[in-house]
Amino acid sequence: VQLQASGGGLVQAGGSLRLSCAASGRTFSRYAMGWFRQAPGKEREFVAAIKWSGSSAYYADSVKGRFTISRDNAKNTVFLQMNSLKPEDTAIYYCATTTYNSNTVLHLPRYYAYWGQGTLVTVSS
Numbered sequence: 001v002q003l004q005a006s007g008g009g010l011v012q013a014g015g016s017l018r019l020s021c022a023a024s025g026r027t028f029s030r031y032a033m034g035w036f037r038q039a040p041g042k043e044r045e046f047v048a049a050i051k052w053s054g055s056s057a058y059y060a061d062s063v064k065g066r067f068t069i070s071r072d073n074a075k076n077t078v079f080l081q082m083n084s085l086k087p088e089d090t091a092i093y094y095c096a097t098t099t100y101n102s103n104t105v106l107h108l109p110r111y112y113a114y115w116g117q118g119t120l121v122t123v124s125s
Helices: none
Strands: 002-006 009-012 017-024 032-038 045-050 057-059 067-072 077-082 091-098 119-124
Touching (some): 002 091, 017 032, 017 091, 032 067, 032 077, 045 067, 045 077
Antiparallel strands (some): 002 017, 032 045, 032 091, 091 119
8 A cells, every 4th residue: 555645834823734645555445544743853643543434533632623534435535634723733744544443543553554655734833
């Protein structure tokens, strides 16, 4: 599976961005998808995940109510709509895919086998 993330950029605090992650290779619709981020000097952290059917989504507390993850299985693409952005959202954002579909593990990077190259999001104050 190859993943290509895009949509990052520079935005002012309070603004919005929409990230996309296009997948190719194996059957995309059978994989849960996740977004993670890594700020300079910090560990990679979970942002959001969505099950393969799109029926359930999960969010880190820090983004709940501001970010929305969605997917279009017909287009092999997962999205992350980010609203009300804050300077602390500044990071490289990575999409990833996993064969696991349980909410008990979708927040854990080690359960994801394939990763995109990352897209930089910078939020200015």
